[in-house]
Amino acid sequence: MFLLPLSLLVACSTKGDYDSSPETNYRALWKILDEGYCYFDEKLPPDSTWAMMYDKHFRKIKPEMTNDELFDTMRDLLSELKDGHVTLYSAFDVGWWSNWRTKYPSNLDQAIRYRYLGDDSRMAGSLLYNKIIYNNHEKDRVGLIIYNSFMSPIASGNISSVFLRFKECRGIIIDARGNGGGNLHYAELLASHFAEKRTLVGYMRYKTGPGHRDFSHRQPMHIDTVKQGIKWFRPIVVLTNRGMYSAANDFSMFMKELPYATLVGDTTGGGGGLPRSSELPNSWKVRYSGSITTDINDGHVEFGVAPDIVVSLRPEDVEKGEDTLMEEAIRVINRCYERATSEEQALFSAPILSQ
Amino acid sequence: MKKQAKQHFAAAMALVLAVVLFCGETASAQLVLNSDSTTQTSLLQPKTTYIAADISFGGILLEDEYLSPLRYGGTNYGLNLTVEAPLTRRLPLMWRLASALDFANTKNPAGSAITTFYRGELQSEVLYRFNLPYGIRLAAGGGLRTTFGARLHSSNVNNPATIDLKADFTASLLAAYMLPVRAFPATVRLYANFGLLGMGHRLGYGQSYYEKHYLDGGLVKAFNFTHPGNTQYSSLVLAFDLPIVNFCTLRVGYRLDADHSRLNQRITSSVLHGGFVGFSFETHWFTGRKALLSPDRRPVLFPDKTF
Numbered sequence: 309m310f311l312l313p314l315s316l317l318v319a320c321s322t323k324g325d326y327d328s329s330p331e332t333n334y335r336a337l338w339k340i341l342d343e344g345y346c347y348f349d350e351k352l353p354p355d356s357t358w359a360m361m362y363d364k365h366f367r368k369i370k371p372e373m374t375n376d377e378l379f380d381t382m383r384d385l386l387s388e389l390k391d392g393h394v395t396l397y398s399a400f401d402v403g404w405w406s407n408w409r410t411k412y413p414s415n416l417d418q419a420i421r422y423r424y425l426g427d428d429s430r431m432a433g434s435l436l437y438n439k440i441i442y443n444n445h446e447k448d449r450v451g452l453i454i455y456n457s458f459m460s461p462i463a464s465g466n467i468s469s470v471f472l473r474f475k476e477c478r479g480i481i482i483d484a485r486g487n488g489g490g491n492l493h494y495a496e497l498l499a500s501h502f503a504e505k506r507t508l509v510g511y512m513r514y515k516t517g518p519g520h521r522d523f524s525h526r527q528p529m530h531i532d533t534v535k536q537g538i539k540w541f542r543p544i545v546v547l548t549n550r551g552m553y554s555a556a557n558d559f560s561m562f563m564k565e566l567p568y569a570t571l572v573g574d575t576t577g578g579g580g581g582l583p584r585s586s587e588l589p590n591s592w593k594v595r596y597s598g599s600i601t602t603d604i605n606d607g608h609v610e611f612g613v614a615p616d617i618v619v620s621l622r623p624e625d626v627e628k629g630e631d632t633l634m635e636e637a638i639r640v641i642n643r644c645y646e647r648a649t650s651e652e653q654a655l656f657s658a659p660i661l662s663q
Numbered sequence: 664m665k666k667q668a669k670q671h672f673a674a675a676m677a678l679v680l681a682v683v684l685f686c687g688e689t690a691s692a693q694l695v696l697n698s699d700s701t702t703q704t705s706l707l708q709p710k711t712t713y714i715a716a717d718i719s720f721g722g723i724l725l726e727d728e729y730l731s732p733l734r735y736g737g738t739n740y741g742l743n744l745t746v747e748a749p750l751t752r753r754l755p756l757m758w759r760l761a762s763a764l765d766f767a768n769t770k771n772p773a774g775s776a777i778t779t780f781y782r783g784e785l786q787s788e789v790l791y792r793f794n795l796p797y798g799i800r801l802a803a804g805g806g807l808r809t810t811f812g813a814r815l816h817s818s819n820v821n822n823p824a825t826i827d828l829k830a831d832f833t834a835s836l837l838a839a840y841m842l843p844v845r846a847f848p849a850t851v852r853l854y855a856n857f858g859l860l861g862m863g864h865r866l867g868y869g870q871s872y873y874e875k876h877y878l879d880g881g882l883v884k885a886f887n888f889t890h891p892g893n894t895q896y897s898s899l900v901l902a903f904d905l906p907i908v909n910f911c912t913l914r915v916g917y918r919l920d921a922d923h924s925r926l927n928q929r930i931t932s933s934v935l936h937g938g939f940v941g942f943s944f945e946t947h948w949f950t951g952r953k954a955l956l957s958p959d960r961r962p963v964l965f966p967d968k969t970f
Contacts (some may be wrong), residue, residue, distance in 0.1 A: 317736035318721070318722055319721075319722045319723075319736065319737055320722030320723055320724045320736035320737065320738075320769075320934075321722075321736045321737075321770075322724065322733070322734045322735060322736040322770075322771065322772045323736075323772055325733060325772040325776075326772035326773055326902050327772075328669060329923065332684065336732065340732065344869055346869070389875070399775075439965050469786055492873055493873075496877075512878060514867055514868075514869045514870045514871065515867075515869025516866050516867060516868050516928075517928050518868075520930065522868070524867065524870075527878040528877065528878070529877075529878065532839055550750065571933055578881050582873060582874070583820055583821060584819070584820060584821050584822040584869065584871060585735075585816075585818065585819040585820050585822060586731060586732060586819075587731050587732070587733055587771065589733065589772065590772060591772070591773030591774075591775040591776070593776075593818060595820060598821070598822075598869045599869065599871055599874060610925075615903075659834060
């Protein structure tokens with residue numbers, strides 16, 4: 309009788325479910341996407357279907373194929389979707405479609421960008437910041453924030469600290485070029501410091517079933533103004549390029565709806581789908597877009613957010629050590645200041661910001 | 664004037680309350696006097712409650728299509744508390760309370776990802792006891808079970824966890840037998856329950872944590888109606904109470920717990936089994952004036968107090 313409970317102290321294992329068969333895994337991958345991916349209508353050519361993509365690449369599946377060959381075939385299948393969020397992970401490689409960035413100019417010269425930031429910059433959380441002095445811009449009183457990745461954490465206190473040190477500035481440049489995304493919450497948090505009131509910034513729809521068009525009703529996305537911390541109600545310019553993806557793309561979408569913000573640069577890289585994860589019987593993981601984000605006009609942002617002012621980095625400016633986008637951003641802030649009424653100008657120069 | 668009226672009203676209410684309490688007490692005493700000696704004794708005797716506390720170890724198999732299409736397996740650890748008490752003195756009704764806390768660490772078939780499983784459960788039910796031949800006791804009834812828990816996946820991005828919140832009405836059966844051996848009065852209990860109707864929370868088919876938390880207003884917003892057609896949740900417990908000389912009563916046994924649901928087109932299941940070991944107690948509850956006067960009572964502070 310005593311042996312009964314002791315005999316049952318055995319962990320359950322699912323090792324028997326492990327399956328490395330190329331066909332099983334290829335089919336599993338196709339099915340995960342078939343039931344969960346959200347952009348078939350937008351991504352596949354009108355005369356093709358996801359089932360056709362299965363047939364197209366299934367021809368390469370052989371029982372004796374190596375893991376590397378299987379991986380490459382699966383990556384080819386996923387590349388049909390032309391989606392930077394669709395990624396295949398194995399122990400030996402990561403396969404993803406990166407043309408959203410690589411086939412466009414970066415409009416960014418890192419060395420020159422950091423000259424604008426200066427050698428004595430500070431770092432609040434993951435925000436690099438300083439007042440721009442480079443290229444005789446001290447008189448313009450413009451603050452620069454560089455946020456390289458929304459994967460890196462920020463808190464409301466970091467943002468407020470930066471604003472406090474920019475209290476004499478007429479405006480701020482947020483340089484998010486090359487920011488490949490990360491945590492959407494950080495994008496919301498940063499945008500909330502620029503929102504005067506609860507503002508509609510877009511919509512989201514999630515899959516409600518395995519059908520390609522099984523979507524929820526659209527759910528409004530709002531940016532709420534921060535409850536505690538310093539708010540910035542002076543001109544803000546967000547520098548954008550094709551390297552901004554996912555959460556950074558959403559950040560651009562949020563900022564576009566806020567009254568003091570101007571987007572300067574190139575269209576962002578896109579990545580409007582909120583990704584989700586799954587895994588294959590051979591333990592490889594797959595990530596794919598699972599929810600659709602649209603802007604306030606219900607237009608897709610999967611292919612990027614267009615800037616308010618299109619500016620490209622000019623080689624002749626780079627030769628002079630200038631960043632074309634940064635210079636344009638400073639001009640935008642100066643124009644805003646000049647157009648402002650004397651009362652607003654006084655506010656822009658006031659040492660205390662709205663709290 | 665108003666204040667005076669209030670005072671009168673309060674005094675009147677106090678008087679009425681005193682009369683009611685006095686009448687109740689008299690009626691109660693009258694009942695004792697009018698009853699036979701057995702009833703009189705039973706009214707004075709304290710209530711005996713069975714309490715069992717044990718820890719369990721075993722295996723668990725998880726399936727959660729929201730997190731992964733693969734099954735996860737691993738080891739489960741649990742803490743369980745069971746209380747059984749007579750509900751009334753006149754009817755063979757008993758109250759059973761069972762609570763459990765479970766924790767499990769599970770891995771996918773390749774061992775490359777982990778799902779951590781947490782679950783708490785509280786179940787309260789009322790059972791009607793039947794005396795069967797050969798000293799076998801059978802109790803049948805039902806009650807309410809509430810479950811709360813979560814499954815956390817180690818590597819998923821925006822679908823990193825599922826929350827398990829549900830409440831359902833249950834039907835239960837308990838069979839028990841005590842060995843007719845004075846030297847070793849061991850008891851065996853076989854208990855089974857089945858979920859009937861209730862409410863269960865599940866995330867939307869492709870809903871991310873972001874949509875659930877920030878856009879949809881939080882976790883407790885979306886509940887599904889559950890019934891045997893979409894949710895099957897049952898438990899089986901085989902327990903032995905083994906008196907160890909005059910030292911203690913050891914409780915050992917086996918537990919099988921199966922929970923399977925298909926809500927929002929996603930299958931979620933857990934099959935949990937394992938052995939348990941602990942102790943059981945028979946406890947007298949002394950409450951009220953009569954019970955406190957019981958000769959069976961042995962208080963800590965006033966062991967020699969007599970009336």
